[in-house]
Amino acid sequence: MAAPAAExxxxxxxxRRLQSALLILGEPEEGGMPMDISVTPASLQVKTPxxxxxxRLPAEVRLVPSSCRGLRYVAGDGLHLRLQAQAEFSPKLISxxxxxxxxxxCCTFYCQSCGEVIIRDRKLLRVxxxxxxxxGALVGEWCCHPDPFANKPLHPQENDCFIGDSFFLVNxxxxxxxxxxxxxxxxxxxxxxxNHFKLKPKANTKVICKRCKVTLGETxxxxxxxxxxxxxxxxxxxxxxxxxxxxxxxxxVIAQCLVELxxxxxxxxxxxxxxxxxxxxxxxxxxxxxxxxxSLGSSKxxxxxxxxxxxxxxxxSSAWNAVKVLYQPCIKSRNERRPF
Numbered sequence: 014m015a016a017p018a019a020e021x022x023x024x025x026x027x028x029r030r031l032q033s034a035l036l037i038l039g040e041p042e043e044g045g046m047p048m049d050i051s052v053t054p055a056s057l058q059v060k061t062p063x064x065x066x067x068x069r070l071p072a073e074v075r076l077v078p079s080s081c082r083g084l085r086y087v088a089g090d091g092l093h094l095r096l097q098a099q100a101e102f103s104p105k106l107i108s109x110x111x112x113x114x115x116x117x118x119c120c121t122f123y124c125q126s127c128g129e130v131i132i133r134d135r136k137l138l139r140v141x142x143x144x145x146x147x148x149g150a151l152v153g154e155w156c157c158h159p160d161p162f163a164n165k166p167l168h169p170q171e172n173d174c175f176i177g178d179s180f181f182l183v184n185x186x187x188x189x190x191x192x193x194x195x196x197x198x199x200x201x202x203x204x205x206x207x208n209h210f211k212l213k214p215k216a217n218t219k220v221i222c223k224r225c226k227v228t229l230g231e232t233x234x235x236x237x238x239x240x241x242x243x244x245x246x247x248x249x250x251x252x253x254x255x256x257x258x259x260x261x262x263x264x265x266v267i268a269q270c271l272v273e274l275x276x277x278x279x280x281x282x283x284x285x286x287x288x289x290x291x292x293x294x295x296x297x298x299x300x301x302x303x304x305x306x307x308s309l310g311s312s313k314x315x316x317x318x319x320x321x322x323x324x325x326x327x328x329x330s331s332a333w334n335a336v337k338v339l340y341q342p343c344i345k346s347r348n349e350r351r352p353f
Contacts (some may be wrong), residue, residue: 017049022038022039022091022307022308023036023037023038023039023059023066023068023307023335024036024037024038024039024056024305024306024307024308025037025057025068025070025305025306025307025309026303026305026306026335027098027100027300027303027304027305027306028076028200028300028302029101029102029303029304030098030102030300030302031302032097032098032099032100033095033096033097033098034076034096034097034098035093035094035095035252036057036092036093036094036096037090037091037092037093037094038050038059038091038094039091044317046061046062047061047062047065048060048061048092049061050094052076052078052081052096053076053078054073054076054077054078055069055076055214056068056069056070056076057070057076060131065270066308066348067308067334068308069185069307070306070332071304071306071332073100073101074098074099074100074101074304074306075098075099075331076096076097076099077096077097077098077099078159080096081094081095081096082094082095082096083095083213088231100304102302102352112225116136117133118134118137118249118250119134119136119137119250120134120135120247120248120249120250120344121133121134121135121247121248121249121250122135122183122240122245122246122247123245123246123247123248123254124224124225124227124229124244124263125221125243125244125245125246125257125259126222126225126227126244126245126259127222127223127225127227128254128256129222129223129224131217131222131229131245132183132185133250134250135172136172137172137173137174138172138173139169139170139172139174140174140175140176141173141175141176142175142176143167143175143176143177143182143277145178151216158212166233166234166256167183168182168184168233168234168236168237169183169184169237171186172184177239178274179241179242179243179270180230180239180240180241181239181242181245181247182237182238182239182240183237183238183240184234184236184237184238185236185237185238192211195274196268200242203284207262209299218232218233220232220238220240227244228241228244229241229244230245231242235334238260240265242270243262243263243266243267246262268301268311268336269334270333271283271298271301271338272298272301272336275298275301281297281298281299282295282296282297282298283297283298284294284296291340292343293341293343293344294339294340294341294342294343296337296338296339296340297337297338297339297340298337299336299337299338299339300336301332301336301337303335303336303337304332304333304334304335305332305333305334305335306331306332307331307332318344329341
């Protein structure tokens with residue numbers, strides 16, 4: 014493969030439910046250039062005077078060459094071409110937690126940013142999902158008598174792990190040998206927004222990693238700690254700490270949260286709020302059945318797509334599951350009152 018060919022960007026999005034695919038060829042150089050596109054069931058090949066770029070498809074994906082249609086040019090993006098695809102459906106969605114840790118296993122909790130051990134060899138006898146964060150507002154619809162759950166926070170016992178929408182609740186024991194994260198001592202006015210707890214301390218309850226000083230979560234009581242899913246990796250104790258690039262890990266956690274919530278609650282619109290209750294961004298999950306196959310020819314091309322720099326290396330191609338999200342930022346009083 015000639016070196017200049019690396020500049021051709023080939024992007025393919027396969028929709029499993031629709032059995033269709035969208036091919037995007039990177040924006041041609043100024044003035045344009047002749048381009049020869051060859052489509053086979055198992056690969057795509059793009060030839061230009063500069064060279065050739067080939068994209069090989071995973072075994073579970075096959076294209077229908079005779080179905081190519083809708084060729085058009087999109088300014089700032091490149092050539093778009095639609096065609097039919099034959100793609101296997103993904104296996105049933107597995108919870109982020111159950112994928113690596115299940116009840117009866119000894120698990121170790123790591124800081125995802127630096128690999129520091131937060132909890133070592135914790136045997137989890139119960140791994141239970143928490144109700145929706147807004148479940149308290151619906152109790153009146155279920156009961157004709159006073160709320161039976163009032164003033165009864167859900168605190169995990171020593172060998173429990175409760176799973177919320179975006180966090181884990183665990184009981185930190187006082188064993189001297191047990192590694193423990195630091196607690197920030199700065200004063201703050203931020204309050205917990207979860208309905209599971211009535212505790213609203215004025216002191217900052219942030220849990221900080223001893224090594225890299227990243228905020229891992231917050232304390233909910235003297236024994237109960239909330240760890241954020243985007244900051245913690247839980248592995249069976251016999252496994253080593255997995256080194257995952259930060260941007261890839263955060264993307265996968267957020268995508269998994271959106272898919273699980275949309276599946277469980279039949280909703281596709283979400284708002285991301287801070288601890289102060291302020292909304293920072295609105296999200297609309299458009300689809301969750303996409304398989305993205307990308308070939309980035311050079312480091313220059315990768316810089317155009319910084320979120321992919323951890324996934325792809327120059328001259329390589331890769332395939333991964335993806336969700337498509339429409340987002341609207343709400344910053345500096347922008348769009349704060351806009352209906353969504």
